[in-house]
Amino acid sequence: MRRPRRLAALLALAAAMAGCDYVRLLRPKVLKQLNPRVVRMVDFLPEVDNPNEAIVARLFAHGGLSNARRGRDGVFRDRIRVPKDQYIWEPAIIVMERSGDLELEFANEDQSFHMAFLPANGEREVLELPQHTRGTARVRLDHPGLYWFGCPVANHAGRGMLGLILVKGETPPAARLDRPRQPRPRGRD
């Protein structure tokens, strides 16, 4: 009688863990990246990332990565929070599968005033984030590449509030060079 209950419980646990990012770290693709220097960095992170212990700052991009979701209207959307007492964006890297419009919703859970200074064609967008408020920003990024965003208040950017928007995609066919396919770096050919 206890056995089926235990089985159900284990299944529920497995299902819950499958939805958890921590379990996903155990994939071979991720473990393969763990060369000794990466392991050393991961071990070192808790020390660095406690403000006022090893240093006062947070490591760039500590807030992690998120894939922006593309809505039916073609606009990419994502949410970024500013956690309490950390001076980071969470997530700090936003991935767009391709170029286009990106709508970001911010929430400031911190005890400080922050701002988001965002890349956009035409002019950068600026968003004020008073304590315990939300705000939205919409930007257009029409080219693959890495774009930075940050908090321009005091030295919040230097202490960890720097983030990246990573736009994936290829150059339009008409702009490419007329020549046979060339080898790309690191076996990407």
Added chain:
Amino acid sequence: MATRPSSAVRRAPTAPSPFIVAVLLVAACSRPFPQYPVAEHSVPFTALNARQVGAAPPVAQSVTGDRIARARAEPQNWLTYYGTYDGQRHSALDQINTGNVKSLRPAWAFQAGVIGLIANPATYSFEATPIVVDGVMYVSGWDGYVWALDAASGKVLWRYRHAIPLDVPMCCGNVNRGVAVAQGKVFFATQNGHLVALDAATGRPAWDEVFVDVRAGESATMAPLVVKNVVLVGSSGGEYGVRGHIDAFDLGTGRRVWRRYNVPKPGEPGAETWKGDSWQRGGGSAWVTGTYDPELDLVYWGTANPGPDFDGDVRPGDNLYTNSVLAFDPDDGSLKWHYQWTPHDVWDFDGVNENILFDQSGRKLLAHFDRNGYFFVLDRTSGKLVRATRFADRVTWGDIDSTTGEVTVRLTPTPQGAKICPSPSGAKEWPHAAYSPTTGWLYAPVVEKCGTYKLRRSEFREGMAYWGGEAAADHDPKEGWGYVRAMDPATGRQVWSHRTEHPMVGSVLTTAGGLVFAGEPTGEFDAFDARTGELLWQFQTGSGIHGSPITYSVNGKQYVAVPSGWGGWMKGFAPELYGATRGSALFAFALP
């Protein structure tokens, strides 16, 4: 009232329910997004600049190719990159002259500054040539900036900034050399290779076309050239084994009209100058704006080094059409003639420097100061050499016969490193020479620098630098200097020369006031007597000058404007100034 502990609670310390663990795990993995009140929506950064007007008068509406062809008749304006299509960089304005230039003083300064991270932050530089149309100045900067300024006060009318990714594969510096203006639009190329047409009155984009492939290592830095109904642009990226090209886009729609590659495919004319598949990575980009003769209807555009830069063994042959001037038809890009300054280049002597068009003794001529240290005069109807003479003190890579143009190579890069003159940025960097119709002389900014050239085989990977070795200019400041040098194209000889402490990498301007203006890498902006070379006036702008001065007038008052902001590929021409102060200002000078 006392309660009896439940059995579930009693069991908890020894065996937590798996259900509870699962719930806790889910809770740990997903934290609800706070439902705070929405306080703000983002605003454009310019909305927080109360001093910015937001619009410019619609002066650019009436600028057409025809009007640019007659630009000499309206010296109050600087309508196109070189002032006029012929590339003379000469103005008929004479209010400021040899007699009163000593009273010249700043009328206003515009400062851009840098906010946040940019690509190539150590090497951004203010290399632009401003354009002036009826009192409005259009100027571009590094990292996607274009400003419309009031040319009399320096006040910002509007600002556009394209979002440039941090990872653009720029070879040398985060720079942009200027805009073109026509039919109510401002055209400029972004570092990541978009040709953007802005509404000249509002700064809002009208169209935007991609013309280079950043994945292949291409980028864009030059100012576009409007000719008739097209806007011409050339690619950058000669250090990445690209296949360089020049493209033409329709002014109104942005539709690409044609593209011409500067390195031929098998079967095309010139393909015999390449071996195997080396043409695919042959370089020959076109990163400096061309000149145009409306009467002959020919555009003259320079092409850059072959790829890889220093290793010629992998590309035996002359490597056409690299390091050449191409004379082509603006309607379809078809080549009429070419002249190759440095066949089979292994010194990175890009042949992109400007081709100045002038007439002398009834002949239609073209003058070109090449990086290889030679000053060429060609017949611009046929491309035939009139004369080639040295204009730099030290040229050791080889000799060019003055009348036949035959090249004899003396020194090439070696695995150990060979000292060769000039240094890889050449005896003249891209900053432009000028011609004065009054004196009939040309005035060139000269780089006196030698370098060490090393040969090393490179493995090609698309998007990665493909040098085939390495070259660096001498670091010793005593081993480098510069000149503003007046040359007579009738003889190929020097008329006068003003020596500067460091290599000259700022463009020259001549005026009907008998003056020659040029900026030094240490920030001095100089005015010389065009006849004697005497230094008449100097102003310290605070940062090195690596851009192009212009002159114009508003309401009868003449101004001379120069961008000041040190940077660029200093390793190639002045490594001793790598640590010099940077800047991002534009000065306009006038008489009191």
